[in-house]
Amino acid sequence: RTNPAIQKLPPGPAKLPVIGNFHQIRGNLLHQSLWEISKQYCPFMHLKLGQVSAVVVSSATLARDVLKTFDLACCSRPHNVATSELSYDGSDIAFMPYGEGWRQLRKLCTVEFFSPRKFNSFMSVREHEIARMARHISSRISGSLAINVSELALCFSCNTTCRTAFSGDIAGDDLSIYGVLKEAQEMLASFFVADFFPLLGWVDVATGMKSRLRKSFLEIDGIYQKFIDRHLDAKSGSGSEENEDLLDNIFIGGTDTSSAVVEWVMAELIRLPELMKRAQEEETMRLHPPVPMLIHREKMNSVTLCGEYQIPPKTTIYVNAWAIGRDPDAWERPEVFDPDRFVNMVSPGVNSFAHYDFKLIPFGEGRRICPGKNMGILMAELALANLLYSFDWQLPQGMRAEDVSMEEAPGITVHRKHALCLMAAKSEAN
């Protein structure tokens, strides 16, 4: 400690030598575990995870500090084993550290890929995928078969993203892509010893985690290669310089986030059928933000947060959006799924999240805010509107609302642990 004033860190649980606070992390759902610890200590706490110094933010006021007031100082990304392997050593937009390279890439994506003009030009893709989804449901209805809503939602958003991004229907005819995607998601949220104890990297080799990660990379890389080859073939065939798709590595970000929203909305609604017709995805994103801890950030410069704590550079920042959505200081009866709480607050729409003053941040905020926000919301809304308007949904025979498990599966995007299977009938309203 050279200067005690500079070293003043937020409070946190007592740390053990070497492992720090690892013994307090329970289970494999980090957002839930950190929420439990922060309830005992403080919504702004310091943890030592092996050799990593981390702060955890679990309140809207502090999230505003990190994501808005001190956004520039807090908007880099930490280096870690899984993100490096799966993103060509942090060279994609989501995992690249802040700097000129990221700024250029983000600008390019915003103008070329995520602009409303580009987005609108893919309306026919979305309509095609909605029609495909409806046909699948109708075929299950005629055979009186249950529908795996989780899989259906994933197919819809995966196909829509692939066709938008790569002008190709690879996902549609090659179902293995969903498995590859799921594994990559799981890898991104998995525990690698080397991230916290750099000298013990051999443990990840011994446990097989390193080779599992390598396999995941090779599989996903194979898919990218297929997309690229197809893209180049199409371009050379047409002789056109103009590529009308969004070819790049938006694959993981764009595919299963929207589908996670759809499956959680359907699960909440099937337990409260009287709310089925008043679906509002804001409420679902409050209780089940698809990316519950946003993407971890890293501090670049020393700043004072919460008025008194000096956080040194290189500290990892976890913003627990999941905990903020359940914070009793921010929400009345936070555990209750009550879409009506949003009815009179703001008019729904793609920018409505800004009105909740950091209490509802499923897309993050600041420089690193999700650039696919509008696309994600529209895909989820489109899928839900069609599922709820065209069909009536019920639980399979013998199953009660209280039997619907709401357990979460680990991953950077949190899906349901158990797939949601429901019975559909043609809506009487149609």
Ligand code: HEM
């Ligand atoms: C409901 C749907 C979605 C949700 C909830 C969501 C959520 C998020 C979150 C929380 C972040 C991290 C923000 C931060 O660090 O503060 C993020 C980043 C990102 N998302 Fe999304 N997302 C969704 C859909 C999409 C779609 C459809 C795409 C692309 C097609 C996409 C592409 C990205 C990219 C490229 C980043 C990294 C941005 C950067 O680091 O500069 N997302 N998203």
